[in-house]
Structure formats: structure tokens, C-alpha cells
Amino acid sequence: MINEKTLNELRRKIETAQMSEKRRAHTLAVEKAAIMLGELYAPEKTDVLRAAALLHDITKELTVEEHVKILREHGIEPTKAEIIADKTLHAKTAALLIPEKYPEFATADVVSAVRWHTTGHAGMTLTEKLIYLADYIDETRKFPDCVRLREMFWSKDPKSMEKSKKDAHLRDVLITSFKMTVSALLEEERPISTDTVDALNELIIKK
Ligand code: DGI
Ligand code: FE
Numbered sequence: 001m002i003n004e005k006t007l008n009e010l011r012r013k014i015e016t017a018q019m020s021e022k023r024r025a026h027t028l029a030v031e032k033a034a035i036m037l038g039e040l041y042a043p044e045k046t047d048v049l050r051a052a053a054l055l056h057d058i059t060k061e062l063t064v065e066e067h068v069k070i071l072r073e074h075g076i077e078p079t080k081a082e083i084i085a086d087k088t089l090h091a092k093t094a095a096l097l098i099p100e101k102y103p104e105f106a107t108a109d110v111v112s113a114v115r116w117h118t119t120g121h122a123g124m125t126l127t128e129k130l131i132y133l134a135d136y137i138d139e140t141r142k143f144p145d146c147v148r149l150r151e152m153f154w155s156k157d158p159k160s161m162e163k164s165k166k167d168a169h170l171r172d173v174l175i176t177s178f179k180m181t182v183s184a185l186l187e188e189e190r191p192i193s194t195d196t197v198d199a200l201n202e203l204i205i206k207k
């Protein structure tokens with residue numbers, strides 16, 4: 001059951017879990033951002049968004065070897081491309097571990113929001129989009145692209161927008177975020193996941 005009581009218990013677990021202070025602060029700030037985005041776009045999904053936010057980076061600080069071990073234990077043999085895109089592995093392993101470690105939160109929408117929070121994919125649900133964005137623009141992010149995206153999102157006062165304008169605003173901010181990610185990966189000559197490209201293409205095509 002996901003409700004105020006279980007979410008508060010989950011937050012306490014995250015607050016005392018083994019992770020760096022930076023990751024803990026980020027995780028709690030993503031919950032805050034998810035609440036704000038939920039109020040704007042999906043008030044009925046606020047609890048789901050909070051659960052996904054608190055759980056999205058539970059495996060972020062594992063090594064590549066540990067990620068590969070978890071994938072294999074779940075019958076998944078990662079491809080070379082997946083291993084080289086090492087920063088994307090934690091979204092897959094977190095989604096796999098939620099049903100085992102946090103079964104009360106393992107609903108399909110929580111698990112899929114965690115699964116796709118790093119790359120996005122084609123056909124993202126609203127919940128997936130909101131967690132992806134909350135992760136990008138939480139208030140602890142100092143990286144210039146994140147600061148720019150946070151500004152882009154909030155400076156236009158989305159609260160005052162009517163629905164169609166607000167939806168277009170979300171789409172435009174998501175397009176900018178994927179462009180930033182792809183540009184940064186190109187610059188560093190790191191492999192771009194096909195899911196990232198599919199997510200961007202779909203948003204552009206629908207425009
Ligand atoms: O886990 P966080 O740091 O909070 O954020 P995240 O899960 O969005 O991860 C961001 C990192 O993932 C960042 O270093 C860029 C990387 N990333 C995102 N999409 C791709 C990617 N890396 C590769 N190689 N390919 C991608 O498509
Ligand atoms: Fe992450």
C-alpha cells in the first residue's frame with residue numbers, strides 16, 4: 001500500500017540507508033520536485049511519484065560488476081553496449097530490486113518510472129516523464145544544463161498555464177533536456193542509448 005504513512009516510513013529508510021550525503025540530499029530533493037510536478041500535471045499520482053522519487057537511485061552507487069551480477073541473477077545478460085553506457089545500469093537494477101526489497105511499492109507505475117528515469121524511452125507515460133524531469137531539475141543540481149533546465153521550466157510560471165499550454169511546456173522542456181543529454185554524450189564521445197534517441201524522436205515528431 002502506498003499512502004502517507006508508508007511513504008514517510010520509506011523516506012526514513014532512505015534517510016538512514018547507506019549512500020553518500022550528496023545522493024541522499026538529491027533523492028529527497030527529487031521527492032520534493034516530484035510533488036511539485038505532480039501538483040501541476042497529475043495530482044492523483046502524487047503518492048506514486050513520491051515513491052518512485054525515493055526509490056529511483058537506490059542502486060546508483062553500486063559498481064558495474066555489482067550491476068552485472070544483479071542483472072545476471074535476474075536472467076538478463078547485459079550487452080556490451082549496455083555495460084559501456086555504465087551510467088544507465090542503475091535504472092535497470094533499481095527497477096529489478098524494488099519488488100524484492102520494497103514489495104509494498106512495487107506497482108507497475110513506480111517500477112516503470114524508476115526503470116526509465118535515466119534514458120527515457122518511446123511512449124513514456126506521464127508518470128515516467130515527471131520522474132525523469134524531477135530527477136533532472138531537483139533543487140540540489142548545480143550542473144549548468146540542470147540549472148538552465150530548472151530555470152526554463154519554472155520561469156514561465158507553469159502554474160498559471162491552461163492545460164494545453166502546460167502540456168506543450170512539459171514537452172518543450174523534455175525536448176531540451178534530451179538535447180542537452182545527447183549533446184553532452186556526443187561531446188564526451190560516450191554511447192547514446194537507443195532509448196534516449198527514441199524518446200527524443202517521438203517528442204519531436206509529435207510536436
Ligand atoms: O542518477 P542521476 O545522476 O541522479 O541521474 P540519471 O539517472 O539521469 O543519470 C545521469 C547520467 O546518465 C549522466 O551521467 C548521463 C548518463 N546518461 C543518460 N542517458 C544516457 C547516459 N549515458 C549514456 N552512455 N547513454 C545515454 O543514453
Ligand atoms: Fe539516476
Ligand code: FE
Pocket residue numbers: 026030056057135
Ligand atoms: Fe537521480
